[in-house]
Amino acid sequence: MRKRPVHPASSPVPAGAYTPGLVAGGFVFVSGQTAEKPGSSDLVEGDVKVQTRQVLENIRGILEAAGCSLDDVVKVTAHLADAEDFDGYNEIYRQFFSVPFPVRTTVQSVIPGGSLVEIDVIALLPERPDR
Numbered sequence: 441m442r443k444r445p446v447h448p449a450s451s452p453v454p455a456g457a458y459t460p461g462l463v464a465g466g467f468v469f470v471s472g473q474t475a476e477k478p479g480s481s482d483l484v485e486g487d488v489k490v491q492t493r494q495v496l497e498n499i500r501g502i503l504e505a506a507g508c509s510l511d512d513v514v515k516v517t518a519h520l521a522d523a524e525d526f527d528g529y530n531e532i533y534r535q536f537f538s539v540p541f542p543v544r545t546t547v548q549s550v551i552p553g554g555s556l557v558e559i560d561v562i563a564l565l566p567e568r569p570d571r
C-alpha cells in the first residue's frame with residue numbers, strides 16, 4: 441500500500457476529513473493535533489502547558505502506532521492561538537524533544553474548535569527490510 445492510514449483507538453476522534461496519520465514513502469505524516477482527550481473530541485481543560493502536553497502525547501500515540509517515536513520527528517509545525525503563550529508551549533515542547541531538535545515553525549493562527557495549540561509533524565520511519 442502506498443499510503444497506510446494510522447488511526448490508533450487512543451487518538452482523538454478526527455473532527456474533519458482527515459486521517460490522524462499516514463505512512464508514505466518512508467515517512468509518517470501526522471495531521472494537526474489539538475488538545476483533545478484520547479478517544480474523544482473533547483478538549484482537555486487547562487492552559488497552554490496542559491494543552492501542549494496533551495497534543496504531544498496524542499502525537500506520540502500516533503507515531504508509536506505507525507512504528508516510530510518522537511525521536512524520529514524531523515519537522516514540526518505548531519500553531520498557537522495566542523503568540524503570548526510561546527514560552528509556556530516551548531517549555532513543555534523541550535520536555536518531549538532533544539538535541540538535535542526537529543526543524544520547527546511556530547506561528548500564531550486562528551485554531552477552529554478552541555484549542556490553544558495545534559501541532560503537526562513529519563517523522564522518519566526506522567529502516568526495516570520488510571518496508
Ligand SMILES: CC(=[NH2+])C(=O)[O-]
Nearest residue numbers: 455456458471472473
Ligand atoms: C484538526 C485538523 N487537523 C483539521 O484539519 O481539522
